[in-house]
Amino acid sequence: MDVRMEAVQPDAGADADARPGAAPGPGAAPAPGAVARALQALDNILRSLGLEGKGRIVFGAFVLAAWILSGIYRVEPDEQGIVLRFGKWVDTEEPGLHYHFPYPVSRVLLPKVTQVNELQLGGSAEFAPGSTGNPTTTTGAGTTAPGTARSDLANQMVTGDENIVIAEYVVFWRIKNAGEYLFHLSDPQATLQMAAESSMHAVIGEYPIQAALSDKRQEIADHAKEMLQRILDRYQAGILITQVQLQRVDPPAAVIDAFNDVQRARADKERARNEAEAYANDVLPRARGEADRMNEEASAYKEQVVNVARGEIQSFLSVYETYRQAKDVTSWRMYLDSMDQLLRKSGKVIIDSSGKGGAGLVPYMPIAEGRDKGAAAAPAPGAPR
Amino acid sequence: MTPQRLALGAALALALLAVLSLYTVDQSEQALVVRLGAPVGVVRDPGLHVKLPLVDTVIFYDSRLLPLEPPLEQIILGDQKRLEVQVYARYQISDPLLYYQSVRTLEQARSQLTQIVSSALRRELGQVMLSALLSEERRPITDVILNETIAKAQPLGITVRDVRIRRADLPPETSQAIYDRMKSERQRQAKELRAQGFELAQQIQARADRDRTVILSEAQRQSLTTRGQGDAEANRIYAQAFGRDPRFFEFYRAMQTYRQALAESSPTLVLSPNSELLKYFGNGTRDLRP
Numbered sequence: 001m002d003v004r005m006e007a008v009q010p011d012a013g014a015d016a017d018a019r020p021g022a023a024p025g026p027g028a029a030p031a032p033g034a035v036a037r038a039l040q041a042l043d044n045i046l047r048s049l050g051l052e053g054k055g056r057i058v059f060g061a062f063v064l065a066a067w068i069l070s071g072i073y074r075v076e077p078d079e080q081g082i083v084l085r086f087g088k089w090v091d092t093e094e095p096g097l098h099y100h101f102p103y104p105v106s107r108v109l110l111p112k113v114t115q116v117n118e119l120q121l122g123g124s125a126e127f128a129p130g131s132t133g134n135p136t137t138t139t140g141a142g143t144t145a146p147g148t149a150r151s152d153l154a155n156q157m158v159t160g161d162e163n164i165v166i167a168e169y170v171v172f173w174r175i176k177n178a179g180e181y182l183f184h185l186s187d188p189q190a191t192l193q194m195a196a197e198s199s200m201h202a203v204i205g206e207y208p209i210q211a212a213l214s215d216k217r218q219e220i221a222d223h224a225k226e227m228l229q230r231i232l233d234r235y236q237a238g239i240l241i242t243q244v245q246l247q248r249v250d251p252p253a254a255v256i257d258a259f260n261d262v263q264r265a266r267a268d269k270e271r272a273r274n275e276a277e278a279y280a281n282d283v284l285p286r287a288r289g290e291a292d293r294m295n296e297e298a299s300a301y302k303e304q305v306v307n308v309a310r311g312e313i314q315s316f317l318s319v320y321e322t323y324r325q326a327k328d329v330t331s332w333r334m335y336l337d338s339m340d341q342l343l344r345k346s347g348k349v350i351i352d353s354s355g356k357g358g359a360g361l362v363p364y365m366p367i368a369e370g371r372d373k374g375a376a377a378a379p380a381p382g383a384p385r
Numbered sequence: 386m387t388p389q390r391l392a393l394g395a396a397l398a399l400a401l402l403a404v405l406s407l408y409t410v411d412q413s414e415q416a417l418v419v420r421l422g423a424p425v426g427v428v429r430d431p432g433l434h435v436k437l438p439l440v441d442t443v444i445f446y447d448s449r450l451l452p453l454e455p456p457l458e459q460i461i462l463g464d465q466k467r468l469e470v471q472v473y474a475r476y477q478i479s480d481p482l483l484y485y486q487s488v489r490t491l492e493q494a495r496s497q498l499t500q501i502v503s504s505a506l507r508r509e510l511g512q513v514m515l516s517a518l519l520s521e522e523r524r525p526i527t528d529v530i531l532n533e534t535i536a537k538a539q540p541l542g543i544t545v546r547d548v549r550i551r552r553a554d555l556p557p558e559t560s561q562a563i564y565d566r567m568k569s570e571r572q573r574q575a576k577e578l579r580a581q582g583f584e585l586a587q588q589i590q591a592r593a594d595r596d597r598t599v600i601l602s603e604a605q606r607q608s609l610t611t612r613g614q615g616d617a618e619a620n621r622i623y624a625q626a627f628g629r630d631p632r633f634f635e636f637y638r639a640m641q642t643y644r645q646a647l648a649e650s651s652p653t654l655v656l657s658p659n660s661e662l663l664k665y666f667g668n669g670t671r672d673l674r675p
Contacts, residue, residue, distance in 0.1 A: 035394065035397050039393065085433075087414070088430075089412040157552075158555060159519070160519050162555075164560065164563055164567070186413075186449040186452060191452065194452075194473040198549040198550060198551045201552050201553065206519070206521060209567075231547070234546075235546065235547065252560075252567075254564045254568075255571065262571050262575045262578065265574070265576070265578035265582075269578045269579060270582070273582060273589065275586060276585065276587070276588075276593075277589055279589070279590050280589050280596075284597060286597075287596070288600055295607050298612050305619040313622055313623060316626055316637060317626055320630060331636060338643040338644040339662055342644060342647055342648045342652075345648040346648075348653040348654070349653075
C-alpha cells in the first residue's frame with residue numbers, strides 16, 4: 001500500500017487534480033474473472049453502439065487519435081508552460097501552441113507569470129491575502145490561522161523608540177521564476193505574507209515614530225522591499241517584489257488626539273507668528289510714514305522761518321532805506337502811524353493832565369473791566385508769588 | 386479460450402504488472418522505498434521509477450519548503466519587558482529516512498519543531514534588551530535562533546531553512562502604559578510648540594515696537610535739528626540786516642509791537658499831555674510858529 005505523506009496539492013497548476021503517479025496498490029488487483037467480466041461489459045457497450053468488426057477498429061483508431069491529440073495545449077501570453085513528464089519538470093514553454101505527451105505521461109502547469117498580484121497587509125484586509133484574479137492560488141488564506149483572532153493587534157508595530165504605530169501596506173509581486181514558484185515552496189503566498197510582515201516589522205523597528213509617521217515612509221517601504229526580496233530569494237521562491245507601498249501609518253486610536261493636537265499646536269505656532277508679523281508689518285510702515293511726516297514738517301518749518309525772515313528783513317530794509325533819506329520825518333510818521341492804529345483799537349483813552357502819567361491813578365482803578373479777565377488775573381512777570 | 390482472448394489476458398496482466406511496479410515521483414516530492422518494513426532507498430529524482438511489485442512500499446514526502454507557524458508567545462526579555470512574539474519557520478525534509486524513523490507523521494514533526502523553535506526563542510530573547518531587538522541587532526539575534534533550531538532539528542531529518550520573527554508586539558497591558566507615555570510626549574511637544582509660538586510672536590512684536598520707537602525718535606531728532614537750523618538761519622538773517630542800524634531797528638520793532646500786538650489787546654491807555662504824542666494836544670500850533 002503506497003502512503004502519500006504531505007501530498008499537498010500543488011498551489012498553481014491548471015490541472016492540479018490530475019495525479020497520474022498515484023498507482024493503485026496491490027490490494028486493488030482485480031481477480032481474473034473480474035477482468036473477463038469487464039471485457040464482456042465493454043463488448044456489450046460497443047455492440048450496443050452498433051460497432052462491430054471494422055467499425056471497432058475505426059473506433060479504436062479514433063480514440064487513439066483523440067488521446068494523442070489531447071497533448072496539444074496553448075500557453076497564453078501572460079503564462080508560462082511548465083511541462084512535467086511523470087511528475088518531473090522537463091521543460092518551460094513560452095506562449096504559443098505546444099504539444100506534450102498525453103496523459104498519463106505528461107502534463108502541463110500554466111501559471112500566470114506577467115500578472116502583478118497585490119497583497120494587502122495591515123488594516124481590515126489583513127487575513128484575506130489578495131490574489132487578485134489569480135485563479136490558480138488556493139493556499140494562503142487557510143494557513144494564516146494563528147493570529148487571526150488578534151487582528152486588532154495585527155497591524156500594530158513597535159517603532160525604534162518603543163512607540164506603537166498602526167501601518168497598512170501593500171506588496172505588489174509577480175512570479176519571477178515559474179519553476180521555483182511552483183516547486184520550491186509548499187505555500188508561496190502564505191510565505192510571502194509572513195516574510196512581508198516580518199520585514200515590515202523589522203524595518204519599522206529601526207525607525208523612530210516621528211520618522212515613520214512623516215518623512216521616512218518611502219525609505220521604510222524601500223527597505224522593507226529590499227529585505228523581503230532578500231528573504232524570498234533565499235527561499236528560492238521565484239517571486240519578484242515589484243513594489244512595497246506604505247499606505248497608512250497612524251498612531252494608535254488611543255493617542256491619535258494627542259498627535260492631532262501636536263499638529264494643531266504647530267498650526268497655532270505658525271498663526272501666532274503670522275499675527276505678530278502682521279502687527280509688525282502694520283506698525284513699521286506707519287512709523288516710517290510718521291517719521292517722514294515729521295521730517296517734512298521740520299524742513300517746511302525751516303524753509304518757512306528762513307523765508308519769513310528774509311521777507312521781514314526785506315521789508316525792514318525797504319523801510320530803512322526811506323528812513324535814511326529823511327530820518328526825522330519818516331520816524332515821526334511811523335510813530336504816529338503806529339499810535340494811530342493803537343488808539344483806534346484802544347477802548348479808553350484817559351488824558352492825565354497832572355503830567356505824572358498813569359502812576360497816580362492806578363490804585364483806584366479796576367485794571368480789567370471784564371473784557372479780559374484772564375489777562376488781568378495773570379500775575380505780572382517777576383512779581384513775588 | 387481463443388488465442389485472441391489469451392493475448393488480451395496477457396496484455397492485461399502486463400498492464401497490471403506495470404501499474405504495480407511503476408511509480409512516479411513528482412517534482413515537488415521525494416520518496417522513501419520500504420521493502421517489507423525495511424527502508425531500502427531514497428528517491429530524490431522526480432520522474433518514473435520502478436519498484437518490486439507487492440514487496441516494496443513507496444512513501445512520498447514533500448520536497449518543498451514547508452510552513453511552520455507556532456502560536457503567539459509571551460516572552461520576558463532581558464530587561465524584564467514583556468513581548469508577544471510570533472515567529473514563522475520554513476523547513477524541508479532533507480533526510481526522508483531519518484524523518485521516517487524519528488517523527489513519522491507531519492503532526493509529530495510540527496509539534497517537535499514548534500518546541501525546538503519556542504525554546505530557542507525563549508532562551509535567546511531572554512537575554513536581549515527590547516532596544517536591541519528594535520534595531521539592526523535583530524538580524525544577528527534571529528540568526529542565533531535559526532542556527533540553534535537548525536542544529537536541534539538535524540536529527541529529525543529536517544533542515545530548517547529560516548526562522549523569523551513575524552511580529553513582536555507589546556502585550557495589551559503594556560500597551561496602555563506606552564500609550565500614556567506617547568500621549569504625554571505629544572502633550573509636551575504641543576505645549577512647547579505653542580510656547581514657541583508665543584515666544585516668536587513676542588519677539589517679533591517687541592522688535593517691531595522697538596523699531597517704531599527708534600524710527601520715531603530718530604525722526605524727532607532730525608526734525609528738531611532741522612527746525613533749529615531754520616531758526617538759526619533766520620536769526621542770522623535778522624542779525625545781519627538789523628545790525629546795520631540797531632537804534633532804528635529798535636524803533637522799528639517797537640512800532641510793530643505797538644501797532645500789532647499791543648493794539649490787538651485793546652488796551653486802556655492813560656496818556657500824559659506832556660508826552661511827545663500829545664505835545665500838539667496841549668500846545669496847539671505853538672511849536673510850528675517860528
